[in-house]
Amino acid sequence: AAGVIQSPRHLIKEKRETATLKCYPIPRHDTVYWYQQGPGQDPQFLISFYEKMQSDKGSIPDRFSAQQFSDYHSELNMSSLELGDSALYFCASSPRRSLAGAIYEQYFGPGTRLTVT
C-alpha cells in the first residue's frame, strides 16, 4: 500500500540557512500534518492543512512557514535555522471523513532528519 512520502530523508544545514521539507500524502488523503520530534522527546504538532487551507496551528516558530498545494502535497519552509531546530520532522496524512463522519488515524511518513550545525 502507498505510504506518506517525505523528502529529503536527511538534511544537514548550517545555522542561519534555510531548508524546505516536502511531504506527499497517501492518495485520496486531503489532510496533512507536520510534527517536530526533538532528540528523546515526543512529537510536537506544528501545523495542519485541509483542502489547502490551514486548519490548525501549534507551536510553529515564526521562522517556519508551510503550505499545501493543489495536488495535496505540502512543504515546510524553515528559515534562519538554529541549532535547536535539529530534529526529526514528520509529515502525516489522514483520509476524508468516514461514512460515520469521524476522522480516524493519521499515517506518518518516515520523517526527515534535519541536523543544523
Next chain:
Amino acid sequence: AQKITQTQPGMFVQEKEAVTLDCTYDTSDPSYGLFWYKQPSSGEMIFLIYQGSYDQQNATEGRYSLNFQKARKSANLVISASQLGDSAMYFCAMREGIYNQGGKLIFGQGTELSVKP
C-alpha cells in the same frame, strides 16, 4: 487542556509473554480519539490501534488490544505474545474533536519496551 500521560519510561518483557503499557488522558471534549504508535530505533512512526470515545467495545488489531476504561480516562495498550521485533518506543496519543478535519495529535512521553529472548 488535553493531556496524555505515560508513567512507564521503560518496560521489559520476556519473549512470548503479554505486556501492558499504561496511558491516561485528560480532556473535556466528549468526542476524542486515542491512538497508539510504535517507533522503532529507525525512527518511523507506525500506527497500531485506535479507540474512539463513543466506541462501545475495546479495539483490537491482531496482537494489539486497547483496554479502554472511559470513567478512569485510561487507554492501556496490551501486546500479547511479545516478539523480539516489538522492542521499540511506544507513544500514546489523543486527538480531540474527531469530527473536525485537521485536528492535531497530542502525544505522551513514550514508553521504551524491550523484549528479552
